[in-house]
Amino acid sequence: MNMALLEVQDLSIQFGGVKAVQNVSFSIDAGIVYAVIGPNGAGKTTLFNLITGIYTPTAGSILLDGQPIQGKSPDVLAKRGVARTFQNLQICMNMSAVENVMVGAHLRLDRNLFKAALRWPALKARDLDLHAEALELMRFVGLEAYASASADSMSYGALKRLEIARALAMKPRLLFLDEPAAGLNPKETIEVDALIRKVADTGVTVVLVEHDMKMVMNLSDRILVLDYGRKLAEGTAAEVRRNPDVIAAYLGAHA
Amino acid sequence: MSKHPYRGLTLIAAVLLLLPLVLPNSFYVDLAIRMAINAVIVLGLNLLIGFAGQISLGHAGFIGIGAYASAALPTHFGWHPLLAVVAGAIAAGALAAVLARPIFRLKGHYLAMATLGLGIIINIVVRNEAALTGGPDGMAVPPMVFGSFEISGDKPWYWIVASLLCFSIWASINLIDSPFGRALRALHGSEVASKVVGVNVLRYKLTVFVMSAMFASIMGSVTALYVGFVTPNLADFFHSIELVTMVVIGGMGSIYGSVLGAVLLTALPQALATFEGWETVVFGAILMLSMIFMPKGLVPTLAARFGKGE
Amino acid sequence: MLAEFLQFLFSGITVGSTYALAALGFTLIYNSSHVINFAQGEFIMLGGMLAVYFTHSGLGLPLSLVLAIVLPAIVGLVMEKVAIEPVKGAEPVTLIIITIGASLVLRGLVQIWLGKGTFSLPAFSGEQPINVLGATLMPQSLWVLGVTAVVVLCLWYFFARTLMGKAMLATSFNRVAAELVGINTDGVLFLSFAMSAALGALGGILITPITLTSYDAGIMLGLKGFVGAVLGGLGSGLGAVVGGLLVGVLEAMGAGYISSSYKDAMPFVLILLILFFRPSGLFGGKATDRV
Numbered sequence: 047m048n049m050a051l052l053e054v055q056d057l058s059i060q061f062g063g064v065k066a067v068q069n070v071s072f073s074i075d076a077g078i079v080y081a082v083i084g085p086n087g088a089g090k091t092t093l094f095n096l097i098t099g100i101y102t103p104t105a106g107s108i109l110l111d112g113q114p115i116q117g118k119s120p121d122v123l124a125k126r127g128v129a130r131t132f133q134n135l136q137i138c139m140n141m142s143a144v145e146n147v148m149v150g151a152h153l154r155l156d157r158n159l160f161k162a163a164l165r166w167p168a169l170k171a172r173d174l175d176l177h178a179e180a181l182e183l184m185r186f187v188g189l190e191a192y193a194s195a196s197a198d199s200m201s202y203g204a205l206k207r208l209e210i211a212r213a214l215a216m217k218p219r220l221l222f223l224d225e226p227a228a229g230l231n232p233k234e235t236i237e238v239d240a241l242i243r244k245v246a247d248t249g250v251t252v253v254l255v256e257h258d259m260k261m262v263m264n265l266s267d268r269i270l271v272l273d274y275g276r277k278l279a280e281g282t283a284a285e286v287r288r289n290p291d292v293i294a295a296y297l298g299a300h301a
Numbered sequence: 302m303s304k305h306p307y308r309g310l311t312l313i314a315a316v317l318l319l320l321p322l323v324l325p326n327s328f329y330v331d332l333a334i335r336m337a338i339n340a341v342i343v344l345g346l347n348l349l350i351g352f353a354g355q356i357s358l359g360h361a362g363f364i365g366i367g368a369y370a371s372a373a374l375p376t377h378f379g380w381h382p383l384l385a386v387v388a389g390a391i392a393a394g395a396l397a398a399v400l401a402r403p404i405f406r407l408k409g410h411y412l413a414m415a416t417l418g419l420g421i422i423i424n425i426v427v428r429n430e431a432a433l434t435g436g437p438d439g440m441a442v443p444p445m446v447f448g449s450f451e452i453s454g455d456k457p458w459y460w461i462v463a464s465l466l467c468f469s470i471w472a473s474i475n476l477i478d479s480p481f482g483r484a485l486r487a488l489h490g491s492e493v494a495s496k497v498v499g500v501n502v503l504r505y506k507l508t509v510f511v512m513s514a515m516f517a518s519i520m521g522s523v524t525a526l527y528v529g530f531v532t533p534n535l536a537d538f539f540h541s542i543e544l545v546t547m548v549v550i551g552g553m554g555s556i557y558g559s560v561l562g563a564v565l566l567t568a569l570p571q572a573l574a575t576f577e578g579w580e581t582v583v584f585g586a587i588l589m590l591s592m593i594f595m596p597k598g599l600v601p602t603l604a605a606r607f608g609k610g611e
Numbered sequence: 612m613l614a615e616f617l618q619f620l621f622s623g624i625t626v627g628s629t630y631a632l633a634a635l636g637f638t639l640i641y642n643s644s645h646v647i648n649f650a651q652g653e654f655i656m657l658g659g660m661l662a663v664y665f666t667h668s669g670l671g672l673p674l675s676l677v678l679a680i681v682l683p684a685i686v687g688l689v690m691e692k693v694a695i696e697p698v699k700g701a702e703p704v705t706l707i708i709i710t711i712g713a714s715l716v717l718r719g720l721v722q723i724w725l726g727k728g729t730f731s732l733p734a735f736s737g738e739q740p741i742n743v744l745g746a747t748l749m750p751q752s753l754w755v756l757g758v759t760a761v762v763v764l765c766l767w768y769f770f771a772r773t774l775m776g777k778a779m780l781a782t783s784f785n786r787v788a789a790e791l792v793g794i795n796t797d798g799v800l801f802l803s804f805a806m807s808a809a810l811g812a813l814g815g816i817l818i819t820p821i822t823l824t825s826y827d828a829g830i831m832l833g834l835k836g837f838v839g840a841v842l843g844g845l846g847s848g849l850g851a852v853v854g855g856l857l858v859g860v861l862e863a864m865g866a867g868y869i870s871s872s873y874k875d876a877m878p879f880v881l882i883l884l885i886l887f888f889r890p891s892g893l894f895g896g897k898a899t900d901r902v
Contacts (some may be wrong), residue, residue, distance in 0.1 A: 121496050
């Protein structure tokens with residue numbers, strides 16, 4: 047437990063002339079809730095995309111358990127226990143809600159095509175177990191009402207929680223939540239807040255990007271503040287709140 | 302995921318069992334065999350188009366590979382017909398793998414272009430290499446033999462094809478509701494989401510493409526062995542389009558839709574046989590109208606309308 | 612040696628000009644809607660067949676040619692209104708299939724109306740071959756090249772200097788942004804189908820005295836034009852012209868030097884090579900996805 051779970055060193059990415067992320071370094075210990083905040087355009091989602099393998103950095107490294115993972119594709123990272131949700135929902139609308147969650151367990155199952163085609167009994171049994179497990183996960187995130195619903199019949203708020211259920215089905219060690227409260231009304235936001243707390247209590251390391259300051263200050267053990275792609279500050283919620291640079295960035299220099 | 306996933310299959314199997322008693326003459330048995338063959342090909346193609354969301358506009362090329370393997374290998378090289386079937390399937394699969402690997406990294410319509418090109422090239426090769434293939438006039442196909450027992454004529458082939466169809470439907474149903482099948486559907490629904498849960502998108506697309514190519518090749522061999530003759534028409538662009546039409550009209554991603562599409566559109570040319578130009582027009586109209594008004598295809602649209610599950 | 616090379620080159624750029632016009636047609640429609648119009652070849656066929664029909668009906672060459680361009684343009688408009696507009700925003704598979712369906716309908720109707728025969732048009736200015744360094748050049752080839760060059764210049768002027776042309780370009784870069792600044796993007800789509808059909812028809816007319824025409828001439832011409840568009844980079848006008856010409860030349864060279872029975876296969880081997888090694892084509896840009 048001495049070594050941080052995730053270590054980001056001098057990470058940078060450039061899109062043409064735009065330096066979306068510049069020399070960002072930080073580390074995340076296992077078991078905490080870590081938030082990444084910053085004004086719009088600060089590079090938060092880009093940072094997420096870098097760590098979860100959607101983008102490849104132009105410089106710097108990302109270490110998971112001390113092993114470099116920068117540039118590795120998302121499906122490889124999934125094997126290492128990294129899960130994420132998306133700011134612009136990525137739900138498979140062509141499937142039912144339960145099936146979306148079951149897909150999350152993809153790597154934990156026997157994916158052999160021939161056994162599947164021939165209805166191998168062991169495979170079928172595991173599938174039934176998985177179905178039950180998926181329903182249980184849906185109950186955990188508060189979606190028991192949608193047990194037999196299809197994904198395209200669900201509300202935005204419900205789908206956001208479905209994505210979390212899917213991510214949890216991966217039994218991840220590291221869960222990235224990209225703006226989990228975006229687009230939710232105050233009541234739904236409180237529910238998501240409680241849900242994230244519940245998830246963190248199970249031992250999963252949660253990293254979230256969020257604009258809702260109350261939620262961030264409530265939930266997070268440590269916070270990273272980004273501005274124009276650079277690290278502005280890092281520390282506990284109390285430390286960050288007092289940091290003059292952070293205040294200036296958010297509220298203007300003469301606050 | 303319905304409680305009785307094999308209900309439809311049981312019905313189809315029953316129909317297939319009773320059909321020979323009802324059909325008046327061998328013309329209709331022949332038609333039934335052709336429908337069943339097309340249904341199996343369409344099932345494979347539907348996995349690609351309907352589930353994995355990729356498109357192949359040259360699938361008849363793979364049929365041609367199997368058909369001509371069954372014709373040329375025994376005739377010119379003395380191979381056993383069964384070996385020729387296997388060789389055709391392997392060749393089709395290998396070709397699909399080679400083609401797909403670079404193409405699948407690109408956007409959707411690139412596979413359409415690549416398969417289009419491949420299908421046309423195969424057709425031209427078959428027409429040109431007359432020494433091997435009999436050229437534009439085609440060639441005869443030595444029948445399947447086991448020892449001294451020769452399989453020819455519509456009776457034995459009816460039962461072989463019917464069994465193949467039932468097995469294919471059964472396997473497809475199993476596949477859809479399995480980790481593999483779910484990954485495939487997820488891939489179609491959201492590639493990013495499927496990547497993030499660990500699906501190796503490239504490998505899945507490749508697998509499905511190769512599988513559907515091999516299905517097509519095997520059924521091409523079956524067609525060749527059954528009919529006893531092959532012509533380049535089996536591997537031309539219009540045939541590829543017919544197959545896509547069957548997928549589309551029956552329902553992309555629907556197993557029973559595949560069967561329905563195959564049945565309807567195998568019968569249609571027979572009905573329009575005397576109206577040559579009209580056959581083309583009607584096919585084209587069906588494609589357009591079904592995509593505009595019923596983009597999900599017959600079976601899914603009807604199923605949604607009447608509230609049944611699939 | 613030189614004479615032979617020139618011969619292949621001439622026949623290559625002649626037929627390549629038709630491919631170039633077809634490729635331009637593909638590019639126009641692709642740019643305004645991201646649809647790959649598989650019916651493009653049928654517009655080419657319509658141009659040639661209608662020209663034949665009208666001249667045989669005694670209408671005189673000039674009027675026949677005008678009608679043979681205008682009518683396909685109208686067909687293009689009808690197709691856009693009936694088949695494309697209702698399904699805006701559908702999956703690529705759906706749109707590809709619709710255009711394939713449209714091509715079948717057009718081809719079938721022509722087959723029923725005009726039969727399966729092969730037809731020709733008289734060459735515009737006679738059949739006296741011109742000798743160029745030992746190779747023969749048909750006067751019709753000069754017509755093909757000349758008219759194509761003029762058309763390409765006109766199009767360049769249209770896109771670079773006129774408001775309508777710039778509006779079309781804007782739509783191809785970013786449809787939503789174009790709508791936001793008041794450009795009628797539906798109108799742009801409408802116009803692009805008409806232009807595309809007219810271009811194809813023109814190509815078909817020009818080439819008919821040389822290669823003849825029939826109800827199914829459109830398939831190969833269209834597909835090869837499509838290869839030209841992809842070779843040049845789908846979405847690039849300059850690429851379309853260069854790509855089309857290049858396909859024609861490579862096809863002629865391949866047929867002449869390698870094998871004439873595989874002439875029709877050359878463009879498709881070419882497209883596979885392009886897709887393997889340089890899918891964005893000669894002038895196309897690379898596209899990245901934003902999550």
